[in-house]
Structures are given as structure tokens and as C-alpha cells.
Amino acid sequence: xxxxxxxxxxxxxxxxxxxxxxxxxxxxxxxxxxxxxxxxxxxxxxxxxxxxxxxxxxxxxxxxxxxxxxxxxxxxxxxxxxxxxxxxxxxxxxxxxxxxxxxxxxxxxxxxxxxxxxxxxxxxxxxxxxxxxxxxxxxxxxxxxxxxxxxxxxxxxxxxxxxxxxxxxxxxxxxxxxxxxxxxxxxxxxxxxxxxxxxxxxxxxxxxxxxxxxxxxxxxxxxxxxxxxxxxxxxxxxxxxxxxxxxxxxxxxxxxxxxxxxxxxxxxxxxxxxx
Amino acid sequence: xxxxxxxxxxxxxxxxxxxxxxxxxxxxxxxxxxxxxxxxxxxxxxxxxxxxxxxxxxxxxxxxxxxxxxxxxxxxxxxxxxxxxxxxxxxxxxxxxxxxxxxxxxxxxxxxxxxxxxxxxxxxxxxxxxxxxxxxxxxxxxxxxxxxxxxxxxxxxxxxxxxxxxxxxxxxxxxxxxxxxxxxxxxxxxxxxxxxxxxxxxxxxxxxxxxxxxxxxxxxxxxxxxxxxxxxxxxxxxxxxxxxxxxxxxxxxxxxxxxxxxxxxxxxxxxxxxxxxxxxxxxxxxxxxxxxxxxxxxxxxxxxxxxxxxxxxxxxxxxxxxxxxxxxxxxxxxxxxxxxxxxxxxxxxxxxxxxxxxxxxxx
Numbered sequence: 274x275x276x277x278x279x280x281x282x283x284x285x286x287x288x289x290x291x292x293x294x295x296x297x298x299x300x301x302x303x304x305x306x307x308x309x310x311x312x313x314x315x316x317x318x319x320x321x322x323x324x325x326x327x328x329x330x331x332x333x334x335x336x337x338x339x340x341x342x343x344x345x346x347x348x349x350x351x352x353x354x355x356x357x358x359x360x361x362x363x364x365x366x367x368x369x370x371x372x373x374x375x376x377x378x379x380x381x382x383x384x385x386x387x388x389x390x391x392x393x394x395x396x397x398x399x400x401x402x403x404x405x406x407x408x409x410x411x412x413x414x415x416x417x418x419x420x421x422x423x424x425x426x427x428x429x430x431x432x433x434x435x436x437x438x439x440x441x442x443x444x445x446x447x448x449x450x451x452x453x454x455x456x457x458x459x460x461x462x463x464x465x466x467x468x469x470x471x472x473x474x475x476x477x478x479x480x481x482x483x484x485x486x487x488x489x490x491x492x493x494x495x496x497x498x499x500x501x502x503x504x505x506x507x508x509x510x511x512x513x514x515x516x517x518x519x520x521x522x523x524x525x526x527x528x529x530x531x532x533x534x535x536x537x538x539x540x541x542x543x544x545x546x547x548x
Numbered sequence: 549x550x551x552x553x554x555x556x557x558x559x560x561x562x563x564x565x566x567x568x569x570x571x572x573x574x575x576x577x578x579x580x581x582x583x584x585x586x587x588x589x590x591x592x593x594x595x596x597x598x599x600x601x602x603x604x605x606x607x608x609x610x611x612x613x614x615x616x617x618x619x620x621x622x623x624x625x626x627x628x629x630x631x632x633x634x635x636x637x638x639x640x641x642x643x644x645x646x647x648x649x650x651x652x653x654x655x656x657x658x659x660x661x662x663x664x665x666x667x668x669x670x671x672x673x674x675x676x677x678x679x680x681x682x683x684x685x686x687x688x689x690x691x692x693x694x695x696x697x698x699x700x701x702x703x704x705x706x707x708x709x710x711x712x713x714x715x716x717x718x719x720x721x722x723x724x725x726x727x728x729x730x731x732x733x734x735x736x737x738x739x740x741x742x743x744x745x746x747x748x749x750x751x752x753x754x755x756x757x758x759x760x761x762x763x764x765x766x767x768x769x770x771x772x773x774x775x776x777x778x779x780x781x782x783x784x785x786x787x788x789x790x791x792x793x794x795x796x797x798x799x800x801x802x803x804x805x806x807x808x809x810x811x812x813x814x815x816x817x818x819x820x821x822x823x824x825x826x827x828x829x830x831x832x833x834x835x836x837x838x839x840x841x842x843x844x845x846x847x848x849x850x851x852x853x854x855x856x857x858x859x860x861x862x863x864x865x866x867x868x869x870x871x872x873x874x875x876x877x878x879x880x881x882x883x884x885x886x887x888x889x890x891x892x893x894x895x896x897x898x899x900x901x902x903x904x905x906x907x908x909x910x911x
Contacts (some may be wrong), residue, residue, distance in 0.1 A: 339777060364780030373777075379770035382763070383899060389760075390767040394779030396760055400788065403759030404752050410759070417760065437899050457779050 292317040292492050293461055298347035307333045308516045322491045323505035329513040331496045335465055339371045340364040366394050370459035372450040374466045380439035387438050388421040391456025428452040444475040463494045468502055480506055568736045579735040585847040586742035587800050592827040592843035594796020595748045600834035602789035603769025605678040607821050608685025612794035612865025615661050616654040616801020621811045623713040631700045640698030647716045652800055658798020666790030670783055679793040685821050693813040714806040722894035738807055753836050765789055839895050849875045
């Protein structure tokens with residue numbers, strides 16, 4: 274799995290302090306201001322939580338930084354280089370991979386093929402090599418297969434490699450989606466409610482998996498409703514409410530923040546907490 | 549397992565090799581049916597790349613078939629020389645390009661058309677894509693029908709005739725070939741050439757399917773947004789599918805033109821496009837053996853029915869027209885198949901559970 278470390282050699286010691294730095298992100302859908310002037314920075318290798326009440330703009334923000342939804346305004350810098358999240362496939366090539374809130378696997382393909390598709394963006398042999406079955410093609414296919422199997426092993430799905438993806442259990446589908454995203458060798462892995470619908474055991478496995486992903490040197494951006502999971506796992510947390518950033522800091526800081534308590538529980542709760 | 553596979557493979561090869569000799573005593577018409585079926589198999593394999601692999605419902609595929617056919621018709625008939633004195637002067641013997649040059653040329657020109665017609669449809673999907681591609685198919689046919697004035701390029705609805713038969717390694721496929729005591733009529737010679745090209749097409753199809761590109765196409769088919777999020781450049785991948793699929797159609801057109809010796813816009817109607825899509829869907833979208841089966845059945849069955857239905861017509865004093873009977877029976881068969889086997893006659897196998905060995909190691 275040595276291929277699978279995050280490459281840091283290119284910039285040497287001058288690796289920027291922030292992996293992802295976005296600021297001034299605004300997005301309006303008709304009469305609804307989904308995001309207004311949101312800023313967020315993610316350190317390399319940290320697990321960053323993105324929380325907020327329903328309709329706070331978390332998924333919109335996710336879609337903006339991964340290019341699925343164009344922002345009205347915003348500045349985006351990834352690993353010291355500005356990027357325009359306009360072409361979705363270029364975002365993945367730049368090093369941000371994501372999963373979806375409602376699982377979007379390639380349902381009729383095998384588990385192994387799902388992950389092999391993820392390797393596409395890091396491989397390059399052309400179609401005529403496939404037609405001729407040239408040595409270059411064979412070598413690359415063998416690499417793709419090996420890498421994909423290693424990833425399936427990493428998320429614990431090696432035994433299911435030949436199964437059709439839609440026949441997997443819910444928790445396994447979530448893990449396959451993570452494996453597929455990891456196959457693009459992301460610097461930042463963005464997970465949209467990965468624990469939704471999981472039971473306690475599966476959540477525990479997920480938490481352990483995310484920690485192992487961090488140990489590879491990747492940063493993780495996590496939207497999650499499960500407060501216990503977020504507080505236990507994240508290094509820092511950003512809280513959105515009605516499209517605005519209302520708090521940012523360590524889980525402990527955020528938990529005490531009056532604005533956060535207000536957003537989640539209403540005014541009465543703030544007075545109680547203050548008393 | 550590989551041993552039994554090899555036996556099946558050898559048996560199939562022998563069967564395909566002797567098939568025209570088995571069928572020939574019944575009459576050359578039956579070998580012609582096989583030849584036509586092989587052309588349709590080639591076309592269905594090409595369309596399968598677009599519809600089956602990449603999931604782009606193309607109802608205008610006949611356009612590329614027409615491009616290949618007219619390309620060959622113009623390069624291998626006296627028509628251009630008769631219309632343009634300059635061409636007659638440049639090539640007093642007429643343009644008689646060899647086989648090995650015409651096949652890649654037909655593929656290449658059709659592929660360019662595939663990319664050109666595919667480009668405006670990139671943002672469309674499903675029904676909308678089908679409607680636009682349907683329109684493109686009709687546009688090509690209308691052009692062929694009307695490009696006889698002011699400059700007579702396609703000879704309009706009258707079509708282009710006296711097209712050369714194919715010449716493969718000095719053998720003229722239009723005549724009976726006497727070799728090693730065997731007398732091979734023209735239809736049999738065409739059979740072998742078409743069969744060879746179909747085998748090549750099958751190999752290309754299977755190899756594309758099992759490659760980085762094939763998996764990327766299938767990912768687009770399954771979920772285009774997720775495919776983009778995985779870094780796939782869906783625009784280029786779709787154009788490649790249109791181009792490669794069209795190339796097969798172009799080759800099919802070249803074969804058709806040389807086989808018939810005559811092309812006219814009538815051969816390239818919407819009906820043909822629909823028939824090709826029906827072949828792919830009926831056989832099993834994206835599954836090469838299924839597509840071959842579907843193409844063979846839909847291409848050969850009507851011809852077989854034509855011969856069977858003639859006695860029926862005689863029995864009913866001509867009230868039961870074979871053409872109507874054929875359409876009726878095919879329609880009934882298709883409805884029945886779609887009800888009983890909605891994923892096609894021979895769909896790609898699904899793996900509901902882990903493979904036996906993997907399950908064993910887990911337990």
C-alpha cells in the first residue's frame with residue numbers, strides 16, 4: 274500500500290499550512306440564500322466536522338466545494354493552488370473525493386468494478402491499448418486490480434469483490450462508496466452523512482475506518498447528525514445555521530458556544546445554560 | 549472449465565465455418581439471409597457500445613450505417629466519374645480502392661460523423677437524447693435524398709448503382725470462386741468475409757468492455773453524476789462512445805453497399821434505427837452474446853417467416869399478406885419476450901452473493 278500514501282514530496286518543506294481554504298462562499302437558490310459568506314479552512318490530515326440543523330446549507334456547501342453546484346461567489350484554494358470548482362471531474366483530479374448522502378454507487382456493476390472506476394482518474398492507458406491488449410495495458414490493468422483489491426481489503430469488503438453492488442447491505446454500500454472515493458487518491462475525503470441509517474456496531478466500524486483514513490495522511494470533511502460521533506472523532510467542527518457560519522473550533526469549544534446552543538435548542542436553552 | 553470452454557469454442561468455429569455449405573443446398577437465398585444477419589450483428593455490436601455500455605439511447609444510429617454505405621458507393625461506382633468530369637479525368641479507370649483501405653476509411657469517416665452528431669447531444673439524456681438523435685438520423689437520410697441538386701452527389705432518391713463488389717486479396721467476391729475443387733458462390737464468399745469482420749468486432753467489443761474505458765462507460769450509464777464526482781471526464785467518454793460505435797456502423801455500411809451493389813436513401817429509414825435498438829435491447833443491453841443473439845433473431849426471423857408465410861398466403865387466397873404476418877409475429881414475439889424476460893433474452897449475469905470461494909474463506 275505504499276502507493277496509497279498522500280504525496281507530499283512535490284512541494285517539499287513548503288507544504289501550505291491549510292489543505293483547503295475557502296472563503297466568501299455565497300449561493301442563492303431563487304429567494305433562498307442557501308449560503309452567505311461562508312469561510313472554512315481544513316488543515317492537512319485533520320478530521321473536520323460540518324454540522325448544523327436541517328436546512329443549514331451543509332450539503333449545499335459540500336456540493337459547492339466539490340463542483341456539483343456552482344457558487345455565486347467564493348474563493349477556493351486547495352493545497353496552495355486556487356481552483357475553480359466548476360468542472361466536477363477536475364475537482365476529483367485536484368484531490369477532493371466525496372460520498373453522497375443518498376448512496377450513489379454504480380449499482381449494476383460489481384463491487385470490484387466500482388472501486389476500479391475510482392482508479393480511472395489516476396490511470397491513463399488509452400482505448401487502443403485495450404483493443405490490442407498491449408503490455409502497457411496489461412500492466413496497468415494489473416495495477417488497477419491490485420490497488421482496488423487492496424482498498425476493498427482496507428474497508429473490509431474483500432470477500433465481496435465479485436458481488437453486484439446493489440446486493441450489498443446498507444452499511445457495506447456506505448463502505449464501498451468510501452473505498453471508491455479513496456481510489457481517486459484524494460487529499461481531502463468529503464463524507465456526506467456516512468453514518469446515516471447505521472446501527473451502533475456499524476458506526477463503531479465507520480469511526481475506526483475514518484481514523485485509519487486519517488492515519489494515511491488524508492484530511493476528512495464530515496457532515497454528520499450523530500453528535501456523539503462528531504464530537505468523538507473530529508479535531509475541529511464548523512457549525513452552519515441558515516447558510517451562515519456561526520461557530521468554528523474544537524468540539525469542546527463549539528459545544529459551549531451560545532450561538533450553537535441557540536441554533537439547535539432555541540432561546541430558552543441559552544438562558545438555562547447561562548444560569 | 550477452460551477445457552469445456554475450448555471445446556465449445558472449437559465446435560462453434562466448425563459450425564460457423566460449415567454453415568453456408570449446410571444451408572446452400574436449400575438455395576442461395578438462405579445464405580443471403582445469413583449474410584444480412586451478419587451485417588446486422590456488426591451494427592448491433594456498434595450500437596451496443598453507445599446504448600449498452602454508455603447508456604446513451606441513440607435512435608439515429610442508421611445515419612452512420614448510411615455514411616459508410618454511401619462512402620463506399622461513391623468511391624466504388626462510376627457515379628462520381630459520370631457526374632464530375634474532373635474525377636473521370638483523374639481516375640480514368642474509376643476509383644477502385646482496395647478492401648483493406650475501404651474498411652478503415654468507412655470506420656474513420658463514420659466515427660467523425662459520430663463525434664459531430666454526438667457533440668450537440670452531450671447535455672441530454674434519456675428521452676431527450678433519443679428524440680435529438682432520431683432527428684439527426686432523419687436529417688442524414690433527407691440530405692441523401694436531396695443532394696442530387698444543384699450538384700448531383702448522391703443521385704437523390706434514385707440511389708447509386710453499379711457498385712463494385714469487394715475484392716479481398718485478389719478474389720472478386722461478386723463472382724463464384726473455384727478453389728481446391730470447391731466452387732464457392734458469391735454469397736458464400738461474402739459470408740466468410742462478413743464473419744471475419746464480425747469476429748473482429750466481437751473481440752474489440754469484449755476487450756473494450758473489460759477495460760478502464762468500458763468500466764468508465766458503464767459508470768456513466770449507472771450514475772452520471774457519481775461518475776463525474778469520481779473524476780471521469782464524461783464529455784470525452786461519451787464522444788468516444790459515439791465515435792467508436794459509429795465506426796462499427798460505418799463498416800457495416802461499407803459491407804452493405806458492396807453486398808447489395810446498390811444503395812438508396814430508402815435503406816436508411818428510422819425503421820432501421822428502431823430495429824437496431826430492438827436487437828440490442830431484446831438480446832440483452834451491454835451483453836455481447838445477447839446482442840449477437842438479438843441481432844441474429846431479428847434479422848433472420850423475418851426472412852425465414854417470409855418463406856414460411858408464402859404457403860399460408862396461398863391457403864388464404866392471398867388475404868394473409870406475408871409482410872403483415874411477419875410484422876404481427878415479430879411484434880407478438882417482442883411483447884412476449886419483454887414480459888417474460890425484461891432484461892433481454894440473454895442478459896449479463898448478476899452476482900447476488902459472494903463467489904463460492906470467497907464465501908468459503910469468510911466462513
